[in-house]
Amino acid sequence: MSRQTIVAANWKMNGNAELAAQMCRGLNDEKFNANQQVIICPPAPYLALLKANISNSQVACGAQNINENEKGAFTGEISALMLNDLQVQYVILGHSERRAMFHDSTELVAEKVAYALASGLTPILCIGETLEEREDGETESRLSYQLAPVIAKIGIKSFKDVVVAYEPVWAIGTGKTASAEIAQQTHEFIRSYLASFDADVAQQVPLLYGGSVNAKNCEELFAQADIDGGLIGGASLNVEEFKKICQAV
Numbered sequence: 001m002s003r004q005t006i007v008a009a010n011w012k013m014n015g016n017a018e019l020a021a022q023m024c025r026g027l028n029d030e031k032f033n034a035n036q037q038v039i040i041c042p043p044a045p046y047l048a049l050l051k052a053n054i055s056n057s058q059v060a061c062g063a064q065n066i067n068e069n070e071k072g073a074f075t076g077e078i079s080a081l082m083l084n085d086l087q088v089q090y091v092i093l094g095h096s097e098r099r100a101m102f103h104d105s106t107e108l109v110a111e112k113v114a115y116a117l118a119s120g121l122t123p124i125l126c127i128g129e130t131l132e133e134r135e136d137g138e139t140e141s142r143l144s145y146q147l148a149p150v151i152a153k154i155g156i157k158s159f160k161d162v163v164v165a166y167e168p169v170w171a172i173g174t175g176k177t178a179s180a181e182i183a184q185q186t187h188e189f190i191r192s193y194l195a196s197f198d199a200d201v202a203q204q205v206p207l208l209y210g211g212s213v214n215a216k217n218c219e220e221l222f223a224q225a226d227i228d229g230g231l232i233g234g235a236s237l238n239v240e241e242f243k244k245i246c247q248a249v
């Protein structure tokens with residue numbers, strides 16, 4: 001069976017109700033490949049609006065984070081149960097912006113992934129190295145350092161229900177995309193790292209590339225053997241451009 005292809009939009013703290021409405025209108029009539037999933041991850045206040053207006057069965061919604069607790073006195077946080085309530089299926093976890101600015105440690109990310117899975121959500125687990133780490137030859141050790149606690153926490157068999165997004169920090173929002181060759185090499189490493197635990201699981205996990213993907217560079221990236229789609233930031237805020245990226249996978 002071939003792996004699912006996924007194009008996911010991470011709006012970060014951008015967008016508004018008008019963009020949410022435009023995106024639904026733009027995507028509802030699109031035809032995608034049978035094995036393709038499109039996911040929109042808006043800021044939490046727009047999730048219900050998107051859910052109510054998406055009629056295309058291949059378009060799903062995701063949140064950008066959850067708290068690792070079920071409920072309680074955690075002002076400003078949202079829980080997996082709330083996403084269940086809205087029938088939101090996906091959640092981005094461990095984005096480099098959260099790791100860098102909101103102190104989401106590798107252990108905390110592992111806890112969140114475990115909690116998301118236990119709640120029936122599909123985590124989109126983001127991993128990636130900084131420019132300094134790449135230049136120092138530490139890309140592979142950094143990626144395994146980020147993956148290992150998640151595998152230890154959930155067990156490799158459960159990892160088949162995780163989507164991984166490789167996002168080199170130096171390529172996020174910078175206009176500097178990783179070349180298709182570098183992205184493929186790194187994805188191949190991620191898959192081989194997973195295969196060192198379980199070869200079948202490694203073959204099943206969709207590996208998305210993220211970092212300055214746009215309508216111009218996406219085709220070459222998506223043509224690589226181990227790139228199963230993308231996690232799109234800036235270019236996902238434009239409906240026409242995002243549609244082109246969805247059609248290129």
Ligand SMILES: O=C(CO)COP(=O)(O)O
Nearest residue numbers: 010172173211212233234
């Ligand atoms: O961080 C990203 C998606 O999660 C990538 O953002 P950009 O596509 O804006 O570089």
